[in-house]
Amino acid sequence: MSALALIIEDDEDLAQIFAEALRGVGFKVESVVDGQTAQERLKKGPVPYLILLDMHIPHISGGDLLTNIIRKDKQLSKVIVIITTADARMGEAYTELADFVMIKPISFIQLRDLTSRLKPKE
């Protein structure tokens, strides 16, 4: 059974590209487009193996999601979090809380290579 990756990204095209990259290395992919939906999704439903979190999303910011939900919830403690942002300084600010920081523009190949290294060993 393949591991679940949750993509939290408001740009449809980027979400699709990220999804293809993750599917390509064998993840099962689920996408949400805003902070509010992401928060609700994280509270119920299966725990993802990996979260790809955009910092600039509507309603609840990626930073708030990371600080107040993901890193506070015991069930989510083992989730690998990759944050994506166009703002290098924002990335800098969350290096402690995130496992990886990717600065936009994010390359399909780069994301694919990174996640293929991270996926659980079969």
Add this chain to the structure above:
Amino acid sequence: MSLLNRFLTVPTTDPDDTRRRRILNILVVSVGLVILLTLLASFAMILLKVESWGNLSLLVISCIVGIFAMLATYLMNTFWSGRVAAIVFLVFFNLVLAFSDTPEELSVGRSLFYFVIPIIMASILLAPWSSFIFSSISSIIISVIAASIGSVPNIPAISGFFVVALVSWLSARSLEHALKELRAINANLDQVVIDRTQALAESLQRERVEAGRNQAILNSIADGVVVFDRKWNAILANPALKSMLDLPIELIVNKNFRDLIEHPRLSPRSRGLLYAMMEHDTQPPSFRIEWGRKTLSISAAQVYGNSADGNTNLGTVTVFRDFTREAEVEKLKSTFVAIVSHELRTPLNAILGYAEMFKESVYGPMNDKQINMAERIMKNTQRLLGLINDLLDQAQMEAGKLTVQMAPFKPADLLENIHGVMDQLVHEKGLRLTSEIEDNLPEIINGDAARLQQILVNLVNNAVKFTDHGTVHVRLFCPHASRWGFEVADTGRGIPESELPYIFDTFRQVEGPTTRAHGGFGLGLSIVKQLVSLMDGEIRVKSKVDRGSTFTINLPLVIPETDTEKRRTP
């Protein structure tokens, strides 16, 4: 007493005629009084029966005639001619004398000396020389009187009269000369005083006009102007400053600058800048402060004046300009650029991602031509993204928002990454990219790895762009314990010497905008230079046309205490 005093005072500055009239009046009144007293005494004696009316009738009548004569003389002297009045008085006086005693006594006896009186009077009342006329008249009178009693004229007395006339003439003349000179001096003095007063009034007027004009100029300047003395006390401020700071003028003028700096409306950073301005003689030409919601630009200039010991500092003129709107526009501009850049980057990221998916044959196998096309899309998108990054960096730098984040990193990674990024491009152009690292450079140092990488990519990219054959060489070095740096040397076409001073300017390329053969905004080197200065480093360039260019960056070397490495990608 003062009335008598005033009556007897003869001002020396009066003209001769006025002075003589005054003296005549004094004499007329005095003689009149004597006659009046004589008349009263005569009446008293008649009433007391000491003397009979018969003996005194002639005296009484003479006295009454005398009083009228004096009155007439006084009026004539006051309202008509002083000269005629004086002659009348003197003639009358002589007549009285001629009948004042017996002919014997008058010609040779006790009353002879009476005739000296009109001679002296004449020199004072008419003119100095008239003493001679009256000495002649007196001589004639006593001769006539002597003849009337059959005697010979009194020759010694007559010669005495002339001696008196001579003395009177001399003394009156010298008095008149002295007075004349005094009056001339006085007049001269008066003229001097008038001239001086006039000059003073004129210069005061000029000064008032000048001061008024300067004040008007100062008042009409839209910039706030305040003038400080050497101890930073405000001695002058214009209304524009008052409205700019929204403070009553009393809180500005005659106050020390420190009082203004401590005002709560000033931001702490601005306070620091203003104190720095006060303490250092050399200030930046202008700087900005925040006053409440306003942004003010300040420029200060020392005022020097010429004095005996050379140029002395008199104080400082400080000009405040309201920069609020400009600051807002600048902020708006950088916000605009930031938003636009961000909004451009997201779709470009999508284009890049889809192109990569093509290249990687995500949706099925692709032929070589298709893959090549996908690569071209990727390359162009990368270029566009690079340009947008430059614009964003430039906007952030202009807004003062760009900062460097110091963290431990491996300098060797810089070289590894530059090969990763550039090798393909270098290979495509048929060039070689070589690199070396000096042994004495520590393995881990402090720095902003991302920004250093950006600088290096920029320089190598430029080198590749302007080199057609040969090598681009990157060298990391450590000249001594407190500095490190890197240089990028190429064998390209070089930069003309005339262009070297400008290559770090924003939007500048060696070719003009219409003749440019190379893409880019011309922001690359400008950003490199600004980043290097943010890191307290310096950049130098050496170049020879057709021989190549070498860019050298020199940075402070800081070795981290513990080498805690963070996981960070890419």
